[in-house]
Amino acid sequence: MATKKTQQSKRDFLYLTAATTGAVGAASFGWALVDSMNPAADTLALSSTEVNIAPIEPGQAITVMWRGKPVFIRRRTPEEIAEAKGVDISTMRDPQSDADRIVDGKDEWLVVVGICTHLGCVPLGQKPAEVKGEYGGWFCPCHGSHYDSSGRIRKGPAPTNLKVPEYRFVNDTTIKIG
Amino acid sequence: MANKDRKPFDNTVVEWVDSRLPIFTMLQKEYGVFPTPRNFNYFWNFGALAMVFLMLMIATGIFLAMNYTPHADHAFQSVERIMRDVNFGWLLRYMHMNGAHFFFAVVYIHIFRAMYYGSYKKPRELLYLLGVLIFVLMMATAFMGYTLPWSQMSGWGATVITSLFSAVPIIGESLVQLLWGGFSVDNPTLNRFFALHYLLPFLICAVVFLHIWALHVTGSNNPLGVEPKTKRDTLPFHPYYTMKDTFGISVVLVLFALIVFFAPNSLGHSDHYIPFNSLVTPAHIVPEWYFLLFYAILRAITFDFNLYIFAGLGLMGLAVAPLYMNKDKALNVPPILAVGALGGILFVLGFIAQEAGGNLIDLPLTGFKIISAKLGGVLAMFGAIAALALLPWLDWHKVKSAKFRPMYKFFLILFVINGVILGIMGAKVAEQPWVIISQLATGYYFAFFFVIVPLLSRIEVAKPLPRSIYEEVVKKVAVVLLVGTLAIGGLTSTAQAAGDAPTPPAREWAQDGMFGVFDKAEQQRGFQVYKEVCAACHGMGRLSYRNLADLGYSEAQVKAVAAEYNVTDGPNDEGDMFDRPARPSDRIVSPFANEKAARYANNGAYPLDLSLIVKARHGGEDYIHALLTGYEDAPEGVEMNEGMNYNKYFAGHQIAMAAPLMDDQISYADGTTATVEQMAHDVSVFLAWASEPSQDQRKRMGWKVVIFLIFMSFVFYGVKKKVWKDVEK
Numbered sequence: 001m002a003t004k005k006t007q008q009s010k011r012d013f014l015y016l017t018a019a020t021t022g023a024v025g026a027a028s029f030g031w032a033l034v035d036s037m038n039p040a041a042d043t044l045a046l047s048s049t050e051v052n053i054a055p056i057e058p059g060q061a062i063t064v065m066w067r068g069k070p071v072f073i074r075r076r077t078p079e080e081i082a083e084a085k086g087v088d089i090s091t092m093r094d095p096q097s098d099a100d101r102i103v104d105g106k107d108e109w110l111v112v113v114g115i116c117t118h119l120g121c122v123p124l125g126q127k128p129a130e131v132k133g134e135y136g137g138w139f140c141p142c143h144g145s146h147y148d149s150s151g152r153i154r155k156g157p158a159p160t161n162l163k164v165p166e167y168r169f170v171n172d173t174t175i176k177i178g
Numbered sequence: 179m180a181n182k183d184r185k186p187f188d189n190t191v192v193e194w195v196d197s198r199l200p201i202f203t204m205l206q207k208e209y210g211v212f213p214t215p216r217n218f219n220y221f222w223n224f225g226a227l228a229m230v231f232l233m234l235m236i237a238t239g240i241f242l243a244m245n246y247t248p249h250a251d252h253a254f255q256s257v258e259r260i261m262r263d264v265n266f267g268w269l270l271r272y273m274h275m276n277g278a279h280f281f282f283a284v285v286y287i288h289i290f291r292a293m294y295y296g297s298y299k300k301p302r303e304l305l306y307l308l309g310v311l312i313f314v315l316m317m318a319t320a321f322m323g324y325t326l327p328w329s330q331m332s333g334w335g336a337t338v339i340t341s342l343f344s345a346v347p348i349i350g351e352s353l354v355q356l357l358w359g360g361f362s363v364d365n366p367t368l369n370r371f372f373a374l375h376y377l378l379p380f381l382i383c384a385v386v387f388l389h390i391w392a393l394h395v396t397g398s399n400n401p402l403g404v405e406p407k408t409k410r411d412t413l414p415f416h417p418y419y420t421m422k423d424t425f426g427i428s429v430v431l432v433l434f435a436l437i438v439f440f441a442p443n444s445l446g447h448s449d450h451y452i453p454f455n456s457l458v459t460p461a462h463i464v465p466e467w468y469f470l471l472f473y474a475i476l477r478a479i480t481f482d483f484n485l486y487i488f489a490g491l492g493l494m495g496l497a498v499a500p501l502y503m504n505k506d507k508a509l510n511v512p513p514i515l516a517v518g519a520l521g522g523i524l525f526v527l528g529f530i531a532q533e534a535g536g537n538l539i540d541l542p543l544t545g546f547k548i549i550s551a552k553l554g555g556v557l558a559m560f561g562a563i564a565a566l567a568l569l570p571w572l573d574w575h576k577v578k579s580a581k582f583r584p585m586y587k588f589f590l591i592l593f594v595i596n597g598v599i600l601g602i603m604g605a606k607v608a609e610q611p612w613v614i615i616s617q618l619a620t621g622y623y624f625a626f627f628f629v630i631v632p633l634l635s636r637i638e639v640a641k642p643l644p645r646s647i648y649e650e651v652v653k654k655v656a657v658v659l660l661v662g663t664l665a666i667g668g669l670t671s672t673a674q675a676a677g678d679a680p681t682p683p684a685r686e687w688a689q690d691g692m693f694g695v696f697d698k699a700e701q702q703r704g705f706q707v708y709k710e711v712c713a714a715c716h717g718m719g720r721l722s723y724r725n726l727a728d729l730g731y732s733e734a735q736v737k738a739v740a741a742e743y744n745v746t747d748g749p750n751d752e753g754d755m756f757d758r759p760a761r762p763s764d765r766i767v768s769p770f771a772n773e774k775a776a777r778y779a780n781n782g783a784y785p786l787d788l789s790l791i792v793k794a795r796h797g798g799e800d801y802i803h804a805l806l807t808g809y810e811d812a813p814e815g816v817e818m819n820e821g822m823n824y825n826k827y828f829a830g831h832q833i834a835m836a837a838p839l840m841d842d843q844i845s846y847a848d849g850t851t852a853t854v855e856q857m858a859h860d861v862s863v864f865l866a867w868a869s870e871p872s873q874d875q876r877k878r879m880g881w882k883v884v885i886f887l888i889f890m891s892f893v894f895y896g897v898k899k900k901v902w903k904d905v906e907k
Contacts, residue, residue, distance in 0.1 A: 011900055018897045021890045022424075032266040033241045040245070041263040045724050045763035055751065 048178030050170065053109070061126045063114060066177045070114035070122055071165060072138070072151075073175070080136060080149035081107050087148070094160045098150045101164050111175065112151040112162035116140040123147060123162075138162070208394055213412035214419055215400035216905065221295075222398070222419075223426035224288040230427050231281035232386065236379050238274040239323075242267075246326065248372035250365035253328035254453045258720050258790070261870065268872045269879070272442040278320050279445045280434055282468035285313060293569070293590060296578025297399040303570035305392040308385055310567040315382045317469070322375040324466065328368060331447055333454030334463050336363045336371070342476075345553040362456060403578025404643055417901045425894040432887045439880025440692045443793065451794035451869075461829070462607065470604030471597050475562050477608055478620040479555035482547040486528025493521025501632040505574065509636065558620065565627040573631045577640035585638045586631075593626045679829045682797045682804030685859075689866060692881075695874045696867050698730040703846050704864025705729060707857045709739075710844045712788065715780060715835075717768030720789035721868050724762035728871055729864075736762050743767040781821050783834030792862070792869040799862040801827065806858035809837035 049066050053073060056062055061074035076084070084098040102110060116123050118140065124130040125138035125147075133139030134155060135148035145156030152161040167177040184203050187193040196202040245264050247256040260267035289309070292298050298306035325336040340357045344350040359366030397406070406412045413419070437444065445467065449460045465473050481487065497518030500509060531541045549557070565572075573586075580587040596619050603616035688697040705726065708718070723740035727733065740760040745767055748755035760767055768787070770776035777784050795801045804827040812824035812831075822832040839854045846852050867873065 014893070014896050014900060018893045021886075021893050025886065025890060029237075032269055033237060035265040036241045036267055036270055037244060038265050040259065040265060040267070041724075042259065042722065042763070043263075045722065052751075 048176060050174055050176045052174055054173035058108065063126050064177070066113075066165065071177055072110075072112050072114040072126060072162075074110045074126075074149075075108050076110055076149055083136065084110075084148060084150035089152075093153050096150075096152060096161055101150050101152075101161070103167075103169060106169065109175075110149070110151060111165060111167050111177070113165050114138075114162070116142065116145055116158055117153065117160045117162065118143055118145050118156070118158040208415075209420070210414065210416045212394065212415040213397070213406065213409075214415045215398055215406050215411060216413045216418075217400050217402060218398070218419065218422070219401050220426060221287070221291040221401075223423055224284050224291060226423040227284045227427060227430055228281065228288055229386070231277055231284055232379070232382065235274060235277050235281060236383075238270045238277065239376075239379065242270050242274055243376060246372075248326070248369055250328060250368050250454075253326060253368060255720075257327045262720065262725075262872070268870070268876060269438070272438045272876075276434065276437050276442060276445065278323065279437075279466070279468070280430070281316070282320070282466075284430070285316065286468070289313065289566075290594065292399075293593075294580045294587075295399055295401055296403050296573075296575075296580070298570045299403075299573065299578050300570070301396045302392075302399060305389060305396060306570055307567060308389040308392060310563070312382055312385050312389060313566075314563060315378055315385065319375060319378040319382065320466070320468070322371040322378070325363075325368065325371050326375060327450065328454045329450045330452045330454055330458075330460050331450040331463070333363055333456065334459050335465060336367060338463065340367075342556050342559075345550070345556040347553070364456070399578060401579060402581065402644060404645075413905065418905065421894065421898045421901045425891065425898045428887060428891040428894050432884060432891060435880065435883045435887055439876055439883060442876075448794050448796045448798075451790045464605050467601065467605075470601040472559050472562055472604075474600040474604030474616045475620045475623065476555045476559040477604070478613070478616040479551055479558050480608075480613055480617075481529060481532040481554070482551045483549035483554055484528050484532055484544045485546055485548065486524050486531065486541060486544070488528075488548045490521045490523070490525025490528055493517050493524060495521075497521060498629055498632075501629070501636065505636065558624075562623060565624065569627065569631070572627055573635050575635040575638060575640070577643065582641040582643055583634070583638055584641070586634050589626060589630050589634070593622070596622045596626075679827050679831070682800040682827055685800055685803055687799060687863065687866070689863070689873065692877060695877070696863065699848060700860050700863040701729045701867055702731070703848065703850060703856075704860035704862070704867075706844060706847060707839075707861040708788070708864055711838055711857070712861065713769060715769055715776070715785035716788045717770070717785075718766040718789040718868060719768055719787050721766050721871075722762065723760060723764060723766060725868075725871055727762075728867070733762075740764060780834065783821075785835070788865055788868070790869045792866045794869075799866040802862040802865055803858050805833075806839055806861070807854060 047067055049064065051062075051064050051073060053062075053075070056073065056075045058075050059077045059080075061072055063070045063072055065071070081098075089095040089097055101112075114122050114126070119142060121140050121142035123133075123138035123140040123145070125132040131139045133146035133148075135146050137147040137149045137151060137154075139146055140156065140158065143157050145158035146154050147158075147162055148154050150161075151164070153159070165177050167175050170176050184196070184200055187196055187202060192202050242260060245256065245260050245267060247253055257271070260271050262268075264270075292306060292309065321335070321339055325332040340354055340363065343357060344354045346353055355361065357367070358364065359370060400406075447464065449463075452460075464470070483491075494517075497514050500514055527539060527541065528544070531539050531544045575583065575586070577583055580590055600616060600619045600623065603612050603619065606612040688694055688700065708716075723736055726736050726739060731739070740762050743760040743764075743766075744757040745760045745764050746755050747758050750756050766789075769785075770779060773784055792798045792802060797804070805825060808825045808827040810824055810826055812818050816824065816831070818824060819832055822834060823836050824831055825833045839857050841854055842852050843857070844852050850856060870876075
């Protein structure tokens, strides 16, 4: 019975088309709903910030807000730079040389996002009175992650180094983050 | 729960769940094999359609709420941010806004279906009552939702409707303050309305659940109003009605998409795009079309109920009372007519004495008022809804469907026409002859329920009923939809204010119509006009410099334009505010720091922010163009106030702004001659774009969606045909 079979397959094709059309329609509508939760145009437009770093003395650090998050800008002392560059990176959890984390020729300046890569707390170590952890960088009080003077994870549960945001030096005393 | 009748499922997972919680058995029973009369026409699609729109409203509403700020200072701005910056925000808002219109349209047709085919009669009275409850909850939800954008229509709509409760004797004032959370409609009102607007839809869902539960106990009514007797009279709900509903839904979605993408504001009001100002009421305040019927009844009671009116109504009530008593006995007509006529005469006398203020007839004691006009209007309005709920007890005729009740059918159709008339009256200015028409129509509304329907229950002899409902299916969808759309169109076109200024002549615009897109050259020239002329006084605060990229400017050009302006930023490390050049992310800098400064510099007049002006004015860009070119010398006899200028198209003709454009006032970057006409045209285009930058994108997406939905309708029509093939034979 060939005709019956053709009819059958025609019917199946129609049902398949209908189901697909319905699914595509529902998914498109769903996407519009979900995408509305993504950052809006005005939020995206605000994603860069300029910082004046002239007043920062060696050994000091400031915290600035970028995309709603703290960014640590530290002017490192020669000892801190030496320590950051001298250490053997092969033993680190997330091996990365200090040179990969700073702008060429701007050894003094370390810019990192001040969010612990473990579960998102803000590490201590920005203010002189705060503990800087065993490696002289930052210490996250939530679950005990220690970061060094290059913001690299040295001890504790955090999986990766403190993130270095996209930034550039507009001139000697101004950096633009984002 | 007895699971003994449960048939095991083949799928082990389904079976595992079902043996513990027989949800699949329930679905199978209620939506799979559920016996449904085989003769539904397309009127029976509207229940499922209402469900679809309820779900659509909740889905879009939840995501809109994620981007909305329920605060009097931020609500309007946050809605504009949804329209301009949130991904698909304009789509969600337009779907939500027009979804409300469609939801009501669908529900009104659903109610009409119930009235026409007698779906409210025994055994479905409770099912019907739950439906009326859903309708009331919908009205409350829609009203509160309308206040959320915190526009002129929002704030004043909220003021008017909440003030209804001040008509309640003694506690009225306190009741209204309780609703407001203050001494006027203000931030606390907005906060609670938002909370309730989010809550009520879920209450609606709960009542819908009960509504459907009740439906599944009694089973559906059908066009013949004869209960199914044998298996031959019914079909399983799936696939027959699931597929028929799906087809109907996709057709209505095509209409919905056409409105959402190509005429999203056609059912709205331009004052809805002006931020709420608690000191100025819009000249012409109209509710949304779906409230107009009840609004007209509210306004129809312009008269206090004096002794005569009250006694007249009482006598008429007395005359009607025998209709409800001894339903099997014949009526004793002469005394009923006598009492009724006497009541009528008293009512008319009292009414004339009241309305004509004693000029025509002077009756003693008319000053003694039993019910004030204000309270009377509120009572009539709520009474109109109550009458709807009472219908199952006002109509005890044994025959359900109007198909077999020609007299009921006649008066019901008259009732619908009367409803449309009331709706149109609700949108008119409260002047004669509209007032008397709405009063007569209100009279018919109540007479239908309390006199005609009970009377017909006694006297109407129905046509012979068929023995069973094994009958061919009627297709009415085209008629229904056409009538629905026309009715809505008719209502909204009358819902707009006339005013004393002439309608601005309709011009042709590149962005007009379903295919129109903005002309970039016009937009750029328009921006130049704004920048070099309008910006001296008018801000564009809802627009950012980055938005100018839409006009075809490069990133560098946008940056350069922004850098021409200074914005105040800070505080800096010393704690001082400082000026810096604007960046693309900054909003377009306004010429004045605030409204006070703007008024001070302009002899007390306030140059409006222009970023929404085209949507906020009836006539849109036509109006802007007409206004800019409408300056004339004041005609003889028109006394101009000092500092005012005569403009043909401005309401009241006296405008503080002097004619802003002169020939060759600017030199266009592209070398076009800068005539007044040209500049007025270009700047109107620019302002039209600024009031809704996503307009081109909306139309482009609209075509894709509409074509997709039309395709989907055809596919589902094919499926429905296939499924029904063996039945219709």
